[in-house]
Amino acid sequence: MSTQIQAEHFTNALYTLLDETFDNVQGYFLDGGTSMFETLATISAAEASVPVGGKCATLAAQVKHVAFYLDVTERSVRTQQNERQDWGKIWRETAAVTPEEWEAIKTELRESYNRIKQLINDTVEWPGEQHIGGAIAVIVHTAYHLGEIRQALCSLKP
Secondary structure (H helix, E strand, C coil): CCCCCCHHHHHHHHHHHHHHHHCCCCCCCCCCCCCHHHHHCCCCHHHHCCEHHHCCCEHHHHHHHHHHHHHHHHHHHHHCCCCCCCCCHHHHHCCCCCHHHHHHHHHHHHHHHHHHHHHHHHCCCCCCHHHHHHHHHHHHHHHHHHHHHHHHHHHHCC
């Protein structure tokens, strides 16, 4: 009996959890209709412009941050370089958005997500804990921000 996880099993589980996080709830950890893109479809530009909790960054900034995180992760894995990032820029610069800007932010997130799926598809081997941890962190990080977005919606849509 092997003590190693087959790459195919890990990759399939990763795809399933990413799909749940972003698109299609399957019951692993989200309730039906609460994936990232299902949630974002219910948010107007005006709502996306409201700071989370009244004091923090806007919902739009939360979404831009997730897209940025996905892009940095994808670039880092592909280039094997960890360039210094200005993680605070999005929080400082993303405020009120127009309907067009809000749609562009959601499109940017979709494109970033698609690149992460392609990265996983291109990964035939998971050589170590750092790669596996990074892949899992994408889900955990996104789920955290999805929770913040959904919690903020509770105060916007009583």
